Amino acid sequence: MFASSSLRRDTKVNALIGAAHFLSHFYALCLPPVFLVWQKGFGIPYAEVGLSVAVMATATAVAQTPVGFLVDRFGARVFLFGGALLMALSIAAMGLAAAFWQIVLLALLAGLGNAVFHPADYAILSGSVARERLARSFALHTFNGYVGFAAAPPVTAALLLVIGWRESLLLLGLLGVPVALVILWQGRILSEETSIRAYGQTSRTAGRSFLLTRPMLLFCGFYLVGSMASAGIQSWLITVLHQSQGMALATATSALTGFLVASLAGTLAGGWLADRSKRHLAHIAVLSVAAAALVVLVGIAPLSDLAIFAVLSAAGLLSGIIRTPRDMMVKDAAPAGDTGKAFGFVSAGLSLGSAIAPVPYGFLIDAGRPRLILVAVAALLVVSVFFAAGGRLRRRRDAPLAAE
Numbered sequence: 001m002f003a004s005s006s007l008r009r010d011t012k013v014n015a016l017i018g019a020a021h022f023l024s025h026f027y028a029l030c031l032p033p034v035f036l037v038w039q040k041g042f043g044i045p046y047a048e049v050g051l052s053v054a055v056m057a058t059a060t061a062v063a064q065t066p067v068g069f070l071v072d073r074f075g076a077r078v079f080l081f082g083g084a085l086l087m088a089l090s091i092a093a094m095g096l097a098a099a100f101w102q103i104v105l106l107a108l109l110a111g112l113g114n115a116v117f118h119p120a121d122y123a124i125l126s127g128s129v130a131r132e133r134l135a136r137s138f139a140l141h142t143f144n145g146y147v148g149f150a151a152a153p154p155v156t157a158a159l160l161l162v163i164g165w166r167e168s169l170l171l172l173g174l175l176g177v178p179v180a181l182v183i184l185w186q187g188r189i190l191s192e193e194t195s196i197r198a199y200g201q202t203s204r205t206a207g208r209s210f211l212l213t214r215p216m217l218l219f220c221g222f223y224l225v226g227s228m229a230s231a232g233i234q235s236w237l238i239t240v241l242h243q244s245q246g247m248a249l250a251t252a253t254s255a256l257t258g259f260l261v262a263s264l265a266g267t268l269a270g271g272w273l274a275d276r277s278k279r280h281l282a283h284i285a286v287l288s289v290a291a292a293a294l295v296v297l298v299g300i301a302p303l304s305d306l307a308i309f310a311v312l313s314a315a316g317l318l319s320g321i322i323r324t325p326r327d328m329m330v331k332d333a334a335p336a337g338d339t340g341k342a343f344g345f346v347s348a349g350l351s352l353g354s355a356i357a358p359v360p361y362g363f364l365i366d367a368g369r370p371r372l373i374l375v376a377v378a379a380l381l382v383v384s385v386f387f388a389a390g391g392r393l394r395r396r397r398d399a400p401l402a403a404e
Contacts, residue, residue, distance in 0.1 A: 006130055007130075007133075009128070010128070010129045010130060010133055010137065012186070013124070013125070013128045013129055013137070013190060014125075014129070014137050014140050014141075016182065016183055016186055016190065017121050017124060017125060017137075017141055017190075018140055018141060018143075018144035019144070019179050019182070019183075020080060020084050020117060020121065020179065020183060021117055021121055021141050021144045021145045021148070022144045022145065022147060022148040022151075023084060023087070023088070023148065023176050023179050024084075024087065024114050024117040024145065024148065025144075025145040025146065025147075025148030025149045025152070026148035026149075026151055026152045026155075026172075027087050027088070027091050027110060027114070027148075027152070027172075027173075027176070028053075028056065028057075028060075028114060028148075028149070028152070029148075029149050029152035029153060030091065030152040030153075030155075030156045030169075030172055031052050031053055031056075031107070031156075032053065032153065033152075033153050033156040033157045033160060034156065034160065034165050034168075034169070035049045035050070037160065037165045038052075038100065038103070038165075041165075042099070042100045044100055048100065049100075051104050051107075052103055052104055052107045053107070055104055055107045055108050055111060056107040056108070056110050056111035056114065057111065057351060057354075057355060058111065058355075059107075059108050059110075059111025059112050059114075059115065060111045060112075060114045060115045060351055061115075061348050061351035061352055061355070062115075062348075063111070063112050063115035064115045064118060064119060064344040064345070064347050064348045064351070065211070065341065065344045065345045065348055066344075067079065067083075067115045067116055067119050067120075067340075067344055068119035068340040068341035068342070068343065068344025068345060069340070069341050069344075070340075071116075071119045071120050071123050071340030071341070071344070072119075072123065072337055072338055072339070072340040072341050076119070076120035076121075076123040076124045076190070076340060077120075077124070077183075077187045077190050079116045079119075079120045080116060080117070080120040080121070080124065080183055080190075081180055081183045081184045081187070082113075082116065083112075083113040083114065083115070083116025083117060083120065084113070084116075084117075084176060084179060084180040084183060085113075085176075085177065085180040086109060086110070086112065086113030087109075087110045087113030087114055087176065088113075088173050088174070088175075088176025088177050088179070088180060089173060089176075089177070090106045090107070090109040090110035090113060090173070091106075091110055091169055091172060091173035091176070092169065092170050092172070092173025092174050092176075092177075093106050093173070094106050094107075094169045094173070095165070095166040095167065095168070095169035095170030095171075095173070096166070096170070115344075118343050118344060118347040119339075119340035119341065119343055119344035119347075120340065121141055121343075122138075122141075122327070122331070122339050122340065122342075122343040123339045123340040123343070124190045125137050125138065125141060126331060126339045127339075128190055132275060133275060134275070134328070134331070135270075135271045135272075135273075135274030135275040135324050135325075135327075135328050136271035136272060136274075136275050136324075137271070138271060138274075138324050138327045138328065138331075139267050139268050139270055139271020139272075139274075139323070139324040140268070140271065142267050142323050142324065142327070143264060143267045143268055146260075146263075146264055146267070147264070150260070150264075155172075156168060156172065159171065159172070210334075210335065210338055210341070210342075211341060211342075211345045214390070214391075215333050215391045216333065216342065216345060216346075216391070218387050218388075218390040218391035219329065219330050219333060219346050219387070219388070219391040220345055220346050220348070220349040221349065221387040222326070222346075222349075222384050222387035222388045222391060223326070223346045223347070223349035223350050223353070224349035224350070224352055224353040225353065225380050225383050225384040225387060226322075226326070226350075226353070226380070226381070226384045227349065227350045227351075227352070227353025227354050227357070228353040228354075228356070228357040228380050229377045229378075229380035229381050229384065230319070230353075230354070231353060231354050231357035231361070232357060232361050232373050232374070232376060232377040232380070233256070233259060233295075233377060234256075234260075235357075235361065236361050236362075236365065236370075236373050237252070237255065237256045237259070237312075238252040238253055238255075238256055239252075239365060239370065240299075240365075240370040240371070240373050240374060241255055241298075241308065243365070243370040244299070244370045244371045245298075245302075245303070245305075245308060247305055247308070251305050254309065255305075255308055255309050255312050256312075258309050258312055258313040258316065259312045259313060259315065259316035260316060261313075261316070262312075262313040262314070262315075262316035262317040262320065263316040263317065263319055263320035264320060265317060265320060266316065266317040266318060266319065266320020266321040266322075266323075267320040267321070267323050267324065269317070269320070269321050270320060270321035270322065270323055270324035270325060271324045273321060273324070273325070274324045274325045274328050280325035280326075280328050280329050280332075281325075281329065281388060281389060283321070283322070283325050284322050284325050284326060284329075284385060284388050285385045285388070285389065287318045287319075287321055287322050288318075288319075288322060288381045288382065288384060288385050289381075289382060289385065290318050291315045291318040291319045291322075291378075291381055292377075292378035292379070292381040292382050293378070294311050294312070294314055294315040294318070295312075295315050295374050295377050295378045295381070296374065296375060296378040297311055298311055298312060298315075298374055299371045299372075299373075299374030299375050299378070300371065300374075300375070319381075326388070327343075329388065329391070330342055330343060330346055333391065361373050361376070364376070
């Protein structure tokens with residue numbers, strides 16, 4: 001009976017946190033479909049239009065770590081509700097904007113709201129879900145976010161055709177308000193981890209100094225390098241396949257879709273694996289190297305379209321499985337009560353990697369060396385293993401000191 005009650009509670013927690021994370025990712029990608037309309041409607045260059053998503057992403061990256069400290073100090077529930085509500089209302093208000101500077105300002109506010117989700121979500125999941133199901137909860141969290149990414153462009157584009165851009169953003173934003181209110185209403189089932197310092201114990205890695213330890217810096221590097229590899233696939237795979245393998249654009253797009261769908265399936269499989277085995281580093285090392293080998297194969301070997309689709313789907317599956325063991329390594333490295341700041345810190349590495357990688361890859365395209373992008377992606381996957389290994393091994397050596 002107790003186990004059944006615990007499972008039902010975990011399911012409710014996963015549903016609430018999953019809905020919030022879906023909302024976060026959906027709003028992050030609902031603006032690009034409106035770019036063309038904004039460019040014509042406001043009479044501004046495309047570079048200025050791009051400020052909307054650039055400002056939102058930058059605000060999220062910069063604010064995630066400070067928000068992590070606030071989450072760990074004051075509790076995650078109020079910040080999760082506030083972040084979801086702020087992001088939803090900011091997107092809705094864009095539909096009422098009379099000038100583009102107002103949209104940029106609202107994008108800044110939306111980015112600040114978005115900064116709440118990773119620190120608050122992981123802190124709540126760590127404190128609310130039974131340990132034996134925690135990895136699967138992390139996997140569902142990631143899965144829901146990527147579904148939000150996938151749903152945002154087509155849904156927004158369809159609404160643009162039917163009701164116009166102002167009404168679309170107003171509607172999409174207001175749909176997030178009930179989600180925030182349900183989080184507030186059901187907040188009693190959401191718990192956070194209790195800090196070990198609440199019981200009079202101290203840690204040499206507490207507070208700000210914890211984030212500056214070698215394990216956390218290496219884990220942040222692990223997330224950053226992995227994000228740079230993902231950015232190469234997501235941003236440039238279609239162009240690379242078209243130019244280097246002679247694939248039609250529609251076929252290359254299908255190959256990218258296959259990679260992304262397989263990656264989503266891998267995320268769920270990774271949660272199952274991480275709950276059944278604690279050898280997270282071994283899994284990350286083997287799967288990362290295998291994914292790198294598959295990506296290199298597409299980059300250097302003449303393959304048929306069907307073979308490319310199959311190889312990239314396999315690479316996507318492996319790269320998806322890695323995500324949950326990666327998150328569990330960070331969770332295990334963080335002292336109890338420091339989960340929010342830990343995930344806020346490493347998530348900033350994700351945002352930074354996505355921001356800095358596309359331009360250098362573009363230089364390779366301009367230089368007529370598109371195949372080198374896949375070689376670079378593979379190299380980054382391998383390098384990420386060294387960051388993960390360094391963080392895990394250093395954490396094990398430091399653990400006795402942290403417990404003194």
